[in-house]
Amino acid sequence: MLEALQFKFIQKAIIASVFGGAGCGIIGVWIIMARIPFVGIAMSHAAFAGAIFGLLFHVNPLVMAILFSLISSALIGPVAEKTDLDPNISLGIIFSLLLGVTFLGIGLLKGPKTEALNFIWGNILLLSKPDVTLLIIVVFVIFLFLMLLFKEIQAILFNREIARAVGIPERVIFYGMILLSGMTVALSLNTIGGLLIFSLIINPPSAAYQLTYNLRTMFFISAIFGICSCMLGLFFSYLFNVPSGAVIIIVSAVIFGLSFIFSPKRRVKYNESS
Amino acid sequence: MSKIVEIKDVTISYRENIALRNITLSIEEGTLLAIIGPNGAGKTTLLTAINGLGNILSGSVRVFGENITPGLRKGIGYVPQSVAIDPRAPISVRDVVMIGRLSKVGLFHRANHRDEELVESAMELVGIKELARRPIGHLSYGEQQKVAIARALAQQPRIMLLDEPTSNLDLKAQREIIDLIDSIYMKKQLTIVVVTHILNHIPPSCKRVLMMKKGRIIWFGAMEEALNNDLLSGLYGCPIETVRR
Numbered sequence: 145m146l147e148a149l150q151f152k153f154i155q156k157a158i159i160a161s162v163f164g165g166a167g168c169g170i171i172g173v174w175i176i177m178a179r180i181p182f183v184g185i186a187m188s189h190a191a192f193a194g195a196i197f198g199l200l201f202h203v204n205p206l207v208m209a210i211l212f213s214l215i216s217s218a219l220i221g222p223v224a225e226k227t228d229l230d231p232n233i234s235l236g237i238i239f240s241l242l243l244g245v246t247f248l249g250i251g252l253l254k255g256p257k258t259e260a261l262n263f264i265w266g267n268i269l270l271l272s273k274p275d276v277t278l279l280i281i282v283v284f285v286i287f288l289f290l291m292l293l294f295k296e297i298q299a300i301l302f303n304r305e306i307a308r309a310v311g312i313p314e315r316v317i318f319y320g321m322i323l324l325s326g327m328t329v330a331l332s333l334n335t336i337g338g339l340l341i342f343s344l345i346i347n348p349p350s351a352a353y354q355l356t357y358n359l360r361t362m363f364f365i366s367a368i369f370g371i372c373s374c375m376l377g378l379f380f381s382y383l384f385n386v387p388s389g390a391v392i393i394i395v396s397a398v399i400f401g402l403s404f405i406f407s408p409k410r411r412v413k414y415n416e417s418s
Numbered sequence: 419m420s421k422i423v424e425i426k427d428v429t430i431s432y433r434e435n436i437a438l439r440n441i442t443l444s445i446e447e448g449t450l451l452a453i454i455g456p457n458g459a460g461k462t463t464l465l466t467a468i469n470g471l472g473n474i475l476s477g478s479v480r481v482f483g484e485n486i487t488p489g490l491r492k493g494i495g496y497v498p499q500s501v502a503i504d505p506r507a508p509i510s511v512r513d514v515v516m517i518g519r520l521s522k523v524g525l526f527h528r529a530n531h532r533d534e535e536l537v538e539s540a541m542e543l544v545g546i547k548e549l550a551r552r553p554i555g556h557l558s559y560g561e562q563q564k565v566a567i568a569r570a571l572a573q574q575p576r577i578m579l580l581d582e583p584t585s586n587l588d589l590k591a592q593r594e595i596i597d598l599i600d601s602i603y604m605k606k607q608l609t610i611v612v613v614t615h616i617l618n619h620i621p622p623s624c625k626r627v628l629m630m631k632k633g634r635i636i637w638f639g640a641m642e643e644a645l646n647n648d649l650l651s652g653l654y655g656c657p658i659e660t661v662r663r
Contacts, residue, residue, distance in 0.1 A: 293525065296520060302554075306501075307517070309498070310496075359513075
């Protein structure tokens with residue numbers, strides 16, 4: 145394995161694992177604490193649909209993935225707020241529409257569909273330098289956003305109505321969180337794939353949620369779990385020549401399982417009832 | 419006394435319904451006002467008119483002598499009806515109370531020593547200082563309601579709005595909250611508006627009562643005059659008899 149580190153594609157994969165894993169871990173905390181997990185699905189499928197239409201119309205798939213993701217992020221906020229349906233139902237409808245659009249696009253592609261199928265499960269070993277550079281920039285922006293506005297984000301994730309009532313500009317910050325989430329999802333498409341990236345947004349923060357009552361710590365643990373999932377996925381993918389996206393998701397699910405089993409929150413409840 | 423809230427001919431919608439119709443109301447500074455009425459009367463919506471969270475279709479609302487804007491909310495302490503809190507929510511009691519200071523702290527700034535002192539004194543006034551480090555989800559409903567009141571107090575508001583502060587509480591907790599509101603009013607002489615549909619839960623220091631029904635104000639006057647059997651029976655649509663102790 146160590147000799148493999150000299151290869152540029154492995155180096156890029158490692159960097160993408162660190163930044164993509166951390167980015168998905170952080171935005172995942174926003175998404176699960178705001179109780180809108182379907183946002184993750186909707187955005188990942190929007191990015192996926194964008195990439196497929198990029199291939200269809202011979203436009204850079206990453207650019208189209210980002211564009212579709214940003215448009216869906218801009219719509220998701222108001223949809224989550226203004227429809228009479230439960231937000232997750234509204235988002236479920238958007239997600240199913242996007243999935244239909246995606247597979248329509250795949251169906252319309254002429255010739256081999258290999259490149260399109262790569263967007264389904266991703267390939268962390270085929271990342272380009274611009275992919276990785278953009279991912280690093282976005283994750284730094286997310287980190288800065290979180291650092292500068294942590295106290296407001298904490299208030300919004302606790303209760304949006306109360307945050308608005310005390311005078312915090314919660315709508316702008318909330319929509320900002322959704323937009324940055326959309327960017328991260330779009331840029332992680334090549335790493336994990338459109339169908340699987342939802343799991344990397346949900347599993348690490350869900351695991352972190354089992355382990356702490358402190359939001360700052362939760363962000364940190366979630367980022368670490370995201371990085372570990374990606375790094376271990378890359379390692380096992382290299383070792384056993386298996387799809388990296390799938391292994392990353394399985395590792396993140398195992399981490400969640402272990403966190404759930406050994407959760408100190410469950411231990412307290414057990415002791416109180418015994 | 420100056421008028422701290424002036425509502426003029428306001429109509430507010432809630433989804434597709436009109437929740438408040440042509441409401442005109444003035445509240446003088448330093449008043450403890452109780453708003454009572456049956457469910458669906460528009461009591462909560464009236465509070466959202468004052469703090470600007472409601473969807474105002476027509477009319478004007480002036481608070482502190484200015485048209486209501488998001489910025490003015492810094493001076494309005496709002497305690498909404500009890501909110502369900504996840505028992506595993508990763509936020510401590512102190513952090514929840516600190517939320518009340520955030521608009522005064524400002525974006526891109528950190529809370530300073532003064533903010534922390536105000537948070538501590540709000541928790542002390544309300545009697546939850548020993549719970550400061552506990553996760554908010556581990557508290558009883560009564561304790562969570564005290565945290566909400568401490569959060570509103572930490573804002574150093576000029577007016578406090580409390581929406582059904584005793585809902586979902588047991589008898590002891592109800593009494594504690596009512597006494598707490600009364601004590602805050604006596605100590606700080608804030609303008610306090612309390613919404614309740616339980617007449618026994620009006621704080622003892624309350625001098626003014628507003629009665630609402632079907633989105634309209636049907637009576638506004640002194641507490642002593644509000645305790646009228648015919649008036650209350652008409653308001654709630656069932657026989658009511660008041661008993662003085």
